[in-house]
Amino acid sequence: MQSRLLGAAIASVLAVSAPALAGNANNASAAIRAKGLIDGPAAAAVHRADADAFSARYVSVDRDGTEHVRMDRTYRGLPVIGGDVVIHSRNGQFKSASLTMKTQGRPNITPQLSADEAIVEAGVAFGTGFNGVPSAKLVVYARGAQPVLAYEVVMSGTRKDQTPTDMHYFVDAKTGRILDKWDTIHTANATGTGKTISYGDVAITTNSVSGGFQMVDNSRGGGSTLDALNNSDRMATRKGVVFSDADNAWGDYTNTDRASAGAEAHYGVAMTWDYYKNAHGRNGIFNDGKGVKSYVHINRNYVNAFWNGSAMFYGDGDGVTYKPLTVLDVAGHEMSHGVAQATSGLVYSGDAGGLNEANSDIFGAMVEFYANNANDPGDYLIGEEIYISNPAGTKALRYMYDPAKDTRSVSCYSSSVASMDPHYSSGVGNHFFYLLAEGSGSKTFGGVTHTSPTCNGTTVTGIGRDAAAAIWYRALDLYFTSSTTYPQARVATLNAAKDIYGIGSAEYNAVAASWSAVSVN
Template identity: 50%
Template sequence: MKRIHRAGLAATAIAGLAVVTITVNVQAAQPGGSAVSPVAAARANAAQLGIGDGSDLVVRDVIVDSDGSSHVRFDRTYQGLPVVGGDVVVHQDKAGKSRSATGGVGKLALSVKPAVSAASAAAATKQKSAKQQLVVFVTNTGQSKLAYKVVSEGRKANGEPTGTETYVDAQNGKVLDSWTTVNDDLGSGTGLYVGTVGLDTTKSGTSWTMVDPVRGGNATYNAGTLFSDADNVWGTGSNSNAQTAGVDAHYGIAKTWDYYKNVHGRNGIANDGKGAKSYVHDGAYVNASWSDSCFCMKYGDGDPSQGIGPLVELDIAGHEMSHGVTSRTAGLRYSGESGGLNESTSDIFGTAVEWYAANSQDTPDYVLGEEIFTDYNPATNYIRRLDKPSLDGASADSWSKSVGRLNVHYSSGVGNHFFYLLSEGSGAKTINGIAYNSPAANGVTVTGIGLSKAEKIWYRALTTYMTSRTDYHGARTATLNAATDLYGASSAERAAVAKAWAGVNVLP
């Protein structure tokens, strides 16, 4: 959650388908009694569409709809090498007949013998302690090149975690692309922001630990040490008690888990029933992050001199964990417009988690991170806001050809603004005590369909139609397809999706 906005301060860095069944266990993906295997049909359809032979495709995820239609997400390989950006979703009816495909790359014909050594590739990235892997890299313009994937992880001087993923052309040693791998943005217990809440913990001998036995073993740590307590009553509401921030984090991961399960039918971040780890008091920095490598969140303690407390607010927790959901579904590349969509997805679902939790101490809104400021004022102090993203001084309200060149925390404004317009509509209104006045481009007036419908459309678009290189125009197509699936091709919901995209200048 990188960008912090504070007034007076410089900015720092269902008429259609009623039920969707999501399955990541490929063995169990085939509906009972069906003579058509979705995976086998998808492999055959992919070959016919020219986006991979059966041996080139590795199943990542399978979605089977209530009407028997299926959507199989594949990762692509080439002569045994991963094809980064070659992921594809094949869509087919219940009989296995191909309907369409999203993403993918056509026939590949390139040498897999590098002219540059792995050590030279690592040196080109100027990263220390880097790991290299030979891959086929698909650029944002669709070119396929033999490349080294160079990954490095470390810490900044202030202790904040960092990570970089860089792709170096294996034939000439030039850097093709690079992005961060740390998606940053910044019993009972009494937290800093959530008040006194119930917590699911685990009895261990004569004490309790912050391990959630109900939600896959989600665990919360004080820096590197698992929180434990003698009486299962955690925190005091004061930051002077180390457990207090832990209460917010443990509550946040529980509410995010419940949101995805109860609203979208998703069983944990990776949809495998396994919990994640949260590390509070990770360092004296103003940020929070998700890392795939540790399957964990890390929360900085903020900066009292700026009037900013620990970044364990509920919508921040939902934001960070949603990066994990994205990585295990669409895998949106963290650069260009796809990177903006990645950040926007986390802002959208972080907001949705807050509305789902309906915590009286953290009133639901369309503003992110306002609780971390000691001089709480959501009109002026926040990390980002969805109704008019440009109020932070840098984010984009609408799409333009230059959006993809912005930092992903700023290009996310296009998706955030779309989601607000779809949920609440354009114009001035007050919601839960906060005044909003959301503009719309191209002279359109948007009537919202409500957050409940909008979040379902975005989730289906993310998990069913988006792929790693989806841009904003691709997101428009994905959400229109999702709205058609959920509410019908002639529905008011689908029409609202089209109008909301027009309101942020994403046009056909």
């Protein structure tokens, strides 16, 4: 990753954007100006109603003074689901707004169903086995054609495969119909020495303490790696223990020594942190310089990994077909769910769900390329290292260059994509990114031939993965909103390419051609 291409990509990004301002975003002068624009010239563009209120989530200011302010919306004090917006302005002049909400109409906010009745309706969909007492709150659901008063019901539990679930159901407060649902736990279906399972010896940063060392990385925000002791995630957060060691050598290259998987996850987190910092100027998942916790040995014989909104969790695999899921592209994938949560907030439903999963696959692959580990060369296969036997390196959970190759994902966009599982509707975004980065035709990465067809029969010339990643990241950070659709993602990435490289540039034209090549027009 020391190539001049990377340097050029980094220079381009740094020339475009200054670091985002978080925390007291509402008090930032840019946020105050954005709210003033919403009160005036931007009111129609954001479909503002009289009782709408806006709160700045964060602010980003380009080097040329262009301001991007991400806002959450409420109506009469109720959260508006799908009402978030990004205001783009310069010198106090409104330029444009990124949003999905389609109307100024608002519902009557007097419910005809009680919260308990809404919980019953959600419970029918969820089934038995939820934990604790479900919660329900009134919201305005605005991801459809017209905003609707609804209850957001949250039900937590555990699936049959041991994966935890926090299901959010949006129940029409008048009819009891479930309008939408999504899970906020996102899975992947998949300077000591770490003696790792997949990578052999790797250098990891640990913390020196009295009597030895702990798997805590103070150079990356104090992120830590813990042994979940084969508990569920909810028990692990109470009972998990930070890995400690006397000689700063961790594991024995097998899962027999519990520190082997711990060191592998610790390494993957470090590579992901460094990738985001060096390629995109991002300081941790939440861009606040703070690390998060990683738990390994979650559940028993568990073939999955997930991000639960604040930490990463990795299963051991089944020991027959699958190894521990602590490999590089899985670590990058899970942490990138956190980055999506912290930026656009892409929900796990419809096109936005597919874009959320594609975003994680894209940056999981980029982390693998960034790490440049000889035992896992960069490629566009997701999770190929989790297989115990994969001599040709061709088994994978997903294939970004030809998503339909897994027999479940889609390579081309259609109206049916929004109803698919996000892991499979992600194929459209993965295919777009591969074509943008590498182009169509046949290439070889990591010893595996990647042949990428196009949906419209055209030939696409790639712009390089660093330029493609710079465009995608800027779109995620500044132009995607929580409910962005694939057609809106086309517009967002074109805006990002225009910002970095200029309208009509080779990069801008390649973005347009790559979306058309996956039937997003």
